[in-house]
Amino acid sequence: MTSGSNSLMWFRKGLRIHDNPALEYAAKNSNHVYPVFVIDPHYMKPDPNSFSPGSNLAGLNRIRFLLESLVDLDSGLKKLGSRLLVLHGEPSDVVIRCLKEWDIKRLCFEYDTEPYYQALDTKVKNYALENGIEVFSPVTHTLFNPVEVIEKNGGKPPLSYQSFLKLAGEPHWSISSPPSTIPPIGDLGNCEVSEVPTVEQLGYQDFQEEDPDPPLFKGGESEALRRLQESTNNKEWVAKFEKPKGDPSAFIRPSTTMLSPYLKFGCLSTRYFYQRVKEVQQEVKNHTSPPVSLIGQLLWRDFFYTVGFGTPNFDRMRGNTICKQIPWNDDDELLAAWRDARTGFPWIDAIMVQLRKWGWIHHLARHSVACFLTRGDLFVHWEKGRDVFERLLIDSDWAINNGNWLWLSCSSFFYQYNRIYSPISFGKKYDPTGAYIRHFLPVLKDMPKEYIYEPWKAPLSVQTKAKCIIGKDYPKPVICHDDAIKECKRRLAAAYELNKKTNGVVSDEDMKKLR
Ligand code: FAD
Numbered sequence: 454m455t456s457g458s459n460s461l462m463w464f465r466k467g468l469r470i471h472d473n474p475a476l477e478y479a480a481k482n483s484n485h486v487y488p489v490f491v492i493d494p495h496y497m498k499p500d501p502n503s504f505s506p507g508s509n510l511a512g513l514n515r516i517r518f519l520l521e522s523l524v525d526l527d528s529g530l531k532k533l534g535s536r537l538l539v540l541h542g543e544p545s546d547v548v549i550r551c552l553k554e555w556d557i558k559r560l561c562f563e564y565d566t567e568p569y570y571q572a573l574d575t576k577v578k579n580y581a582l583e584n585g586i587e588v589f590s591p592v593t594h595t596l597f598n599p600v601e602v603i604e605k606n607g608g609k610p611p612l613s614y615q616s617f618l619k620l621a622g623e624p625h626w627s628i629s630s631p632p633s634t635i636p637p638i639g640d641l642g643n644c645e646v647s648e649v650p651t652v653e654q655l656g657y658q659d660f661q662e663e664d665p666d667p668p669l670f671k672g673g674e675s676e677a678l679r680r681l682q683e684s685t686n687n688k689e690w691v692a693k694f695e696k697p698k699g700d701p702s703a704f705i706r707p708s709t710t711m712l713s714p715y716l717k718f719g720c721l722s723t724r725y726f727y728q729r730v731k732e733v734q735q736e737v738k739n740h741t742s743p744p745v746s747l748i749g750q751l752l753w754r755d756f757f758y759t760v761g762f763g764t765p766n767f768d769r770m771r772g773n774t775i776c777k778q779i780p781w782n783d784d785d786e787l788l789a790a791w792r793d794a795r796t797g798f799p800w801i802d803a804i805m806v807q808l809r810k811w812g813w814i815h816h817l818a819r820h821s822v823a824c825f826l827t828r829g830d831l832f833v834h835w836e837k838g839r840d841v842f843e844r845l846l847i848d849s850d851w852a853i854n855n856g857n858w859l860w861l862s863c864s865s866f867f868y869q870y871n872r873i874y875s876p877i878s879f880g881k882k883y884d885p886t887g888a889y890i891r892h893f894l895p896v897l898k899d900m901p902k903e904y905i906y907e908p909w910k911a912p913l914s915v916q917t918k919a920k921c922i923i924g925k926d927y928p929k930p931v932i933c934h935d936d937a938i939k940e941c942k943r944r945l946a947a948a949y950e951l952n953k954k955t956n957g958v959v960s961d962e963d964m965k966k967l968r
Pocket of ligand 1: 713751842848858
């Protein structure tokens with residue numbers, strides 16, 4: 454690399470200054486550094502006919518979070534003598550145009566394992582290679598390099614968490630130091646750059662004012678570091694963190710870190726998070742261990758990244774060799790009832806309202822609604838539920854979302870389809886009075902606690918007194934849970950049998966017979 458040339462720092466995820474080796478490298482020995490973010494129409498296109506504001510791929514909460522993160526990144530860069538250049542268009546075309554226009558000699562960006570980014574990156578890297586541009590693309594979104602873990606396993610991704618842990622071992626990196634200054638931006642030529650747009654400028658309407666719950670998350674690195682500090686200040690809590698023991702109904706003070714949106718966009722470095730937790734663990738006497746500890750959670754994240762990277766068609770059932778072939782129902786009405794919080798099961802509907810409003814729900818709440826939609830009750834395809842999560846979650850993450858839907862639907866990783874989350878008793882265990890339901894479904898706020906999880910059982914006089922008539926003010930249950938679980942188990946048993954007989958190669962004809 455010749456000293457004194459122009460570098461382009463392409464931000465996609467990794468929206469941070471701390472622990473950002475790509476930015477550190479770009480800032481070294483360059484005359485000019487162009488920090489770029491490209492607003493990609495693939496994610497942004499708003500769909501006015503959609504069931505809630507925003508595009509089909511990214512809902513309002515996520516876009517708002519992203520734009521806040523970009524504003525924060527811009528202000529971080531300004532403190533170092535630079536700023537964020539925002540461009541619009543198909544990212545690989547835009548970046549190639551910038552490489553030409555700005556006479557870039559060095560292109561830096563964080564490596565991304567997602568198939569969508571892999572395709573973009575191949576196009577850009579090929580151009581760079583043909584034109585003598587150096588590419589620096591470190592693996593910093595995860596703790597481990599999925600390529601290395603897969604290589605150690607003979608070219609195949611490990612399919613269990615324990616085997617992943619054995620292969621991965623201890624991470625071997627050190628946190629990158631933030632640059633003290635960033636070389637100035639050079640001439641912008643004919644590339645149209647803008648400030649960070651607002652949600653309205655992207656065609657989204659901000660419905661925030663109509664919503665009584667203020668947004669729970671403020672995007673950006675500053676907020677991510679503040680929240681990490683807050684969580685790790687409570688050393689006992691960090692040390693004793695035990696995931697399955699968290700309360701999914703805790704909404705005033707949720708029982709986990711709520712850092713997932715920051716990890717998704719890389720406002721928080723997962724490596725820095727890991728290091729901070731390790732430091733806390735060294736300071737306390739006893740701490741929990743993977744899979745349940747906080748470190749264990751970060752390792753789950755890496756596990757799904759590794760399997761997702763090494764498995765062709767990981768995000769679908771057909772053509773995915775690790776996914777059981779199951780003849781799911783194609784029932785758009787049941788899907789819509791679930792998505793729009795109209796199943797008539799208050800525990801499920803309250804979770805779906807929280808998801809829509811907050812863009813985040815607790816892990817066990819995700820378990821409840823994913824199990825209900827698929828193998829527990831409605832027998833709707835996991836891909837449809839995955840799409841709804843993808844759109845509504847701020848932390849929506851290709852590898853983790855697909856991995857967990859495969860798990861919850863008993864399509865991969867977990868196969869005990871007889872173990873079902875009850876849409877009635879599971880939530881009651883944590884929240885017997887139904888405070889969570891009353892908060893997210895105010896129509897049920899006066900329903901006595903005896904009926905809050907099963908309001909259809911309340912006598913008409915009770916419903917009248919609670920000002921909530923079932924079937925009029927709040928829906929009747931879309932299915933009978935006891936019948937549904939029997940039917941789901943029967944169909945899963947038949948599907949598993951067929952998968953066994955055919956070694957997972959199930960024809961369309963056989964699938965039809967199972968329906
Ligand atoms: P904490 O418990 O504080 O954990 C810290 C971090 O560890 C999380 O931020 C996350 O990055 C990681 N982590 C925790 N649990 C898991 C897990 N089971 N798998 C992988 N990583 C994990 N998480 C996402 O980040 N994006 C998704 O799109 C997503 N989709 C999911 C879909 C379903 C059906 C289910 C059951 C879970 C999904 N999860 C997803 C995993 C998990 O529910 C969230 O990561 C977690 O609830 C986020 O809250 P937190 O940051 O407070 O987690």
